[in-house]
Amino acid sequence: MRTIAQVSVQDIFDVSTGVGLPCTVQNCGDMIYRSTLDLELRRELKPLLTRQGGVILGSILTFFSITPGAIPGYVEYYVVAPIVDRMRKKRTLKDFTLGKKLGEGGFGVVYFAIENETGDEFVLKRADDYGEAEVWMNRRMQIACGQACAPYVGSWEGEPKKKGAYPPLWLAWKYEGGRTLFDFLKDKDFPYNLEPYLFTDDDAYPRNLEIGSERASATIRAIMSQCLDLLVQTHGTGIVHRDLKPENLVFDENTRKFKLIDFGGSADLRFGVNYVPKQFIFDPRYAAPEQYIMSTQTPEAPFPPIALALSPVLWQLNLPDRFDMYSLGILYLQLCFKGFRTDAGLQKLRKELTANNESLSAWRRANEKNIRDNEGWEILDANDQAGWEFARLLTKKIPRRRPPAIMAKLDRFMTRRPSLLKVFDRLIPFPAGGENELNADGTPQYDSFVSWLLFRVVRSGTDSSGGFTEAQLRVFEEDGNPENLADAKQFLGMVASEELLKYGISKAGRTIADRDKKVEKVKNTNMPVKNNSDADADNDVDVKPSKGGLFKKLFSKN
């Protein structure tokens, strides 16, 4: 307790130092007075987070949020999943009357069924194997992206076939109409048979177009767009389907959307479930060449919280989603070509791809003449080969080169964007006039940006600028085979000789006839010629050392 005297002395002291007086009479900078002010008024408020702190926190948050999303994983595992499980109505086989068999795979049987109490339609699956994985994936999908898969309603343990045998698991989903993309594909009217569902207005695009490649590609694009949406969601939650194919895309007529089914072989990279590298239980007709989604060195998944924390690293290292992207590429080729919609046709395609070192470009060169399906080629080659480039991207041999689903959605085929040159052509109008009409300086008049650019490119192969442009070499590298003279003529020789001559620019060493001799010389002397090196155009397999050398010999100034 302070005495009255002490309080009085303190008051006098305060007044003398200015505490409690207006600013005009007090020393505002005085320590004691300042200490009574709010930190903000004193302008001494420190930021809650320093720059370094922000960077560290941001990095941690980013790490845990990037695919497959560890933070949402924790919330889902520890909070949402237990609640959803508790709320799910408990059902057993006795609650249903089984109907016809819908499918019978190696690991179980699928039945149509009616629920006795409600009369509602369901699909029941007796899983003799991989049932646990399928239950896990369906629970995960239901919570994380319920719209992307058939509505899962629960599971229960069944009676073992024999006494002492392992009991099967039964799984139940709401019945979604029973037609899969496979059923639509089998119909000879495909893709037009899907139009009434995907494009309801029969007077609007694309149903107002003539039957043909442009109209067909609209439906194919719509199917691909739906598939990509499904994969964006599935991969976003850390699940790789591993069995993507038309049979596993069921069509829900109410929402007019395809949904994914059959997750028995899927892998969950968020929690490390069912990804054991040695296990591959997929359909070889659709499987990516790498077969494994994870490096075989990947250890078994640890305890869930740790698996979750490590999941972004595992995902980025292995990019397992690209496995599904390859399957989608094969599915896309089936949508485009009638011949690949049969089992035999599809198996033949896969064999031919393997024979061409998994290069779609090499496959096309070898097989284009045998595939007499004009509509298919037209779909792929329209809009400066937008569809073809898309097919090549999806089926790249090296997984990292395939786009993730989210990027594939922006592809030129999907967005119907014109090629870059065409965009420029529209943006930068050039004076009208044909290539035969010359300007005063002897250069041709251009009526489009494309022909102007072509001219520039060709000129860059003359004495003054030397060599071909990077872009030209890239095209050749992707689509041509430097060891193959016919290709060289087609891709570069054509540009070089014909165009140069057309513009009156000649260079003796650059005529095709001269180059023929040079190539022979090169082949005969110092270069081993690989038969299948064109197969590497798509895939950059290490057969390249000779390429640069030949390029130099063919096209260097001499």
Ligand SMILES: Nc1ncnc2c1ncn2[C@@H]1O[C@H](COP(=O)(O)OP(=O)(O)OP(=O)(O)O)[C@@H](O)[C@H]1O
């Ligand atoms: N929710 C569903 N609604 C409607 N039909 C479904 C549903 N789920 C599965 N089906 C049908 O049952 C078939 C088999 O289902 P699923 O693919 O899950 O089993 P599976 O083990 O792969 O059998 P299969 O090897 O015969 O495909 C599907 O191709 C589809 O026709």
Ligand SMILES: [Mg+2]
């Ligand atoms: Mg199936």
